[in-house]
Amino acid sequence: MGDERHSAISTFVGTGGDGGGAEDGDAERGDARTSLASAGRPDPPSWHEKGGSGGGLRSDTTLWSGASEGLSGVRSTLRKGATELDENQAGLRAKDIAVTELRTGSAQLAVHRSWNRYLDLIVRECVELTGKLEKAGSDHYRNEQEIKRAFRAEETRPVGNDPSGGHSSRER
Amino acid sequence: MLSYRTLRQVKPAEFEQAADGYHAVSTAARVSKDRLAHQIVAKTFPDPAASSVDKSEGLVGEGASAARARLTRLTDSLHYTQVECGLISAALNAFAAELRAAKKKLRTAELEARNAGFTVDGTDGSVSWRSEENPFLGQKGVTSQDSWVPLADPEAKRVEAQTFADRIGRALADAAEADERWAPKLRRLKAQNDLTVSAADWADVHGDQGAVQKVATPYLDExxxxxxxxxxxxxxxWKGLSAQEQADYVSLYPASVGALDGVPADVRDEANRAVLAEKKGHYQLELASIPPKPGLYAHPGGSDAQGWRxxxxxxxxxxxxxxxRKDRLERNLRGISHIDERFAATGNDGLPPAYLLGFDATGEGNGKVILANGNPDHADHTAxxxxxxxxxxxxxxxxxxxxxxxxxxxxRMSxxxxxxTxxxxxxxxxxxxxxxxxGSRAENGGPRLRSFxxxxxxxxDGSDGRTGGAHTTVIGHSxxxxxxxEAAYGGSWKDKPLADDMLFVGSPGVQQDHAADLGIGAEHVWAMGGAWDDHAVRLGGRAAGHGDDFIIPTDERFGGNVMRSDSPDHSGFWNEESLSLRNQAAVITGRDDRAELE
Structure with a gap:
């Protein structure tokens, strides 16, 4: 059991085991180091009821929390992208001539609004999942079934009731 | 029709700046998708469907599976964002380019009109002149709207003015035409409003791409x-393109860019993954639209001869x-699902990210798949x-x-x-x-393999300091x-050697009768044979003349290194823990000393 825990942690940290796997600048070891720091908590009394992998609870906690932090990083990357989208709309706002006089300008405005909305939807989904991963990592859920129910429950909902973007004539 | 004032006032740079914003979103989505798939999902939630997954790594169980499913759905949303925003960026750049061209046409016409002594009105662009016959009558002006109907006494000046006015009018028409053409294409690129990227959504992306391609030629020609x-x-x-052009070519023409040998692997991968997702959506939709096959009986129990016939x-x-058509679609989708499974398996047992360097459902007839484990551009050893x-x-x-x-x-070995690989x-x-x-089939594949x-x-990228790239082994099965x-033979003596090492597994012949003829030195040629039906393949090949002079690589006369193999048949050379697999790895990693010879 101890061996499994060790290999689970070292796999997540990614030490050596994947040779050529950590490439192209997408290795983010910071998340793992932070998670390991939080792995020093004592086992909560409810861990005996937990189903799932044969590995120790401590490694599970680390993995859930690590995923939560990783996703939190993804969220901030997306937020930055959304900000750049907004900051690059000079001269293309509703009252500008590019919009009032050019069809492409007014089309862009509609497109921009739709993507603002969609990125917001994705970011909210990230927030929901980050929270649930964190909860799973801090034993908020009593058992496997509860975790499953939590992740099956879709709390993030689209705003407005038009499901499709530029293809509204298509049924979904 | 666009007004003169509008064309003078609009700034193409504003559209280009907006394009940069969408490009930033596309990049953020790509980076996020990769991080989510390779770092978070792969390392934390191993693919429950993968047979080889080591259960002690990562989280398994129903809760973990549910989490994985949600995160995978998010990954798809990010891929969709990446591709669509890339397309929007390209579309806006293309429109801006056309707007620029129209403005330039306008400016040139105005400048030349002024140099010729005419006045161009700042409000409506009309071209006016002082009448030579009646200088006290004030300026007369014409625009492109005016008629060319010959007047009783057409003044030379009027004719000239009309020419300039027409040029101004054409610039306005160009801009208006571009605007009419681009607006509907751009509107197609609005984001959807839910968290699932369906087959229909991907098919739409495919359609959007086609729609934008049709009008993008003035900007970036396929x-x-x-x-x-x-x-x-x-x-x-590729290197001669600006970063913006590179991004826009990938967005607009992913299939063409993805097929280019010599272009960086991560670029080919991005392009081919977009193609894969779009084609998958397309095939799924097409399959769903095929009506179900009628049963042999119209109704249960109905069996009268007439009805049955x-x-x-x-x-x-x-x-x-x-x-x-149904067979073809099902086969395409099966293949795509195999590739998707490989993507999902990244992180299992330390498997590195996969790079899709080539994909086509048809290819040369049986499809085309070029799929790398680990980035070959940065490798020390490539197989x-x-x-x-x-x-x-x-x-x-x-x-x-x-x-x-x-x-x-x-x-494991290195x-x-x-x-x-x-x-x-x-x-x-x-x-x-x-x-x-x-033998004719090899004659088609050889040159393409050489090109690859x-x-x-x-x-x-030569980051390991070698001048010739990675140590490369090419392995041929059957x-x-x-x-x-054929690829080795097809090169002329001026060409670089095909690879550093060649390994022939269960080979029916390689078109040469001696290892030394392959251009890399006999000591770098390796062969392995198996038992049972592998004999049949090799001997059949010999008889069919795939070897030169009926000599095949496992013959001693061929002069290569014949390695020991424990393969029970023609297909068992990659069994886990096998000698055959280890021997291949030895050659790949340049550990010739660890290759066990016959």
Whole structure:
């Protein structure tokens, strides 16, 4: 059991085991180091009821929390992208001539609004999942079934009731 | 019609700046998708469907599976964002370019009009002149709206003014036409409003791409993309583009860019993944639109002869109309799902990210799949595996797995080096041994394989300090080895050697009668044979003349290194923990000393 825990942690940290796997600048070891720091908590009394992998609870906690932090990083990357989208709309706002006089300008405005909305939807989904991963990592859920129910429950909902973007004539 | 004032006032740079914003979103989505898939999902939630997953790594169980499913859905949303926003960026750049061109036309006409002594009105662009006959009458002005109907006494000045006015009018018309053309294309690119990217959504992306391609030619012409050229030419073309052009070419023409040997692997991967997702959506939709096959009986228990005959006729009609199309679509989707499974398997047992360097459902007849484990541009050791008879997109999973095993075994043998193993399937594989008796198939695959291998050398960043790129081994299984022989043979003495090492597994012949004729020195040629039906393949190949003078690589006379093998048959060379697999890994990692010879 101890061996499994060790290999689970070292796999997540990614030490050596994947040779050529950590490439192209997408290795983010910071998340793992932070998670390991939080792995020093004592086992909560409810861990005996937990189903799932044969590995120790401590490694599970680390993995859930690590995923939560990783996703939190993804969220901030997306937020930055959304900000750049907004900051690059000079001269293309509703009252500008590019919009009032050019069809492409007014089309862009509609497109921009739709993507603002969609990125917001994705970011909210990230927030929901980050929270649930964190909860799973801090034993908020009593058992496997509860975790499953939590992740099956879709709390993030689209705003407005038009499901499709530029293809509204298509049924979904 | 666009007004003169509007064209003078609009700033193309504003559209280009907006394009930069969408490009930033596309990049953020790509980076996020990769991080989510490779770092978070792969390392935390191993794929429950993968047979080889080590259960002690990562989280398993129903809760973990549910989490994985949600995160995978998010990954798809990010991929969709990446591709669509890339397309929007390209569309806006293209429109801005056309707007610029129209403004330039306008400015040039105005300038020349002024130089010729005319006045161009700042409000409506009308071109006026002082009448020479009646200087006290004030200026007369014309625009392109004015008539050319000859007047009683057409003044020369008026004629000239009209010419300039028409040029101004044409610039306005160009801008208006571009605006009319681009607006509806751009509107298609609005984001959807839910968290699932369905088959229909991907099919729409495919359609959007096609729609934008149709009107993007003034900006980026598909025919400017090199076709049938050397990898060095392809690399030079790519390097000559600006970063914006590179991004826009990938967004607009992913299939063409993804097929270019010599272009960086991560670019090809991005392009081909977009193609894969779009095609998958397309095929799924098409399959769903095929009506179900009629049963043999119109109603339960109905069996009168007349009804049965009619029903049989309906079945026959359905077969004729839909049968082969349905088979083809199902086969395409099976192959795509094998590739998707490989993407999902990243992180399992340390498997590195996969790079899709080539994909086409048709290819040379059996499909085209070029799939790397680990980035070949940065590798110390690269192995290119060419599969043999019977290879087809629909059953590509087995060969994908062989590539994975070669990676894992090589990495185990040489963990401090960077390894890339590439499945290369881009030739018309014979369906069986008998069909393989016609040598012509290898004649088609050889040059393409050579191009791919040259491309890996060209694209290699040389970060390991070697001048020639990675240490490259090309491995041919069965008829794949014949293709390699053809590729080696097809090069002239001026060409660089095809690879550093060649390995022939279960080979029916490589078109040469001696290892030394392959251009890399006999000591770098390796061969392995198996028992049972592998004998049949090799001897059949010998008899069919795939070897030169009926000599095949496992013959001592061939002069290569014949390695020991424990393969029980023609397909067992990649069994886990096998001697055959270890021997291949030894060659791949340059550990010749560890290759066990016969």
């Amino acid at each position: 025919s400017d993309i090199p076709r049938g050229r050397d990898p060095e030419d392809n690399a030079a073309w 009619e029903q049989r006729e309906r079945v026959r009609e359905w077969e004729e109309k839909y049968g082969s 290119v595996f060419v599969p043999g008879t019977g290879t087809d997109l629909g059953q590509i999973g087995g060969n994908i797995e062989r590539g994975e095993r070669l990676w894992t075994e090589s990495n 963990p401090d080096t960077k390894i890339s 590439v499945l290369w399937f881009d030739y018309d594989a014979p369906d069986g041994i008998r069909e393989a008796a016609q 291998l040259e491309g890996t050398g060209v694209a290699h 008829y794949g080895s014949t293709t390699i022989g």
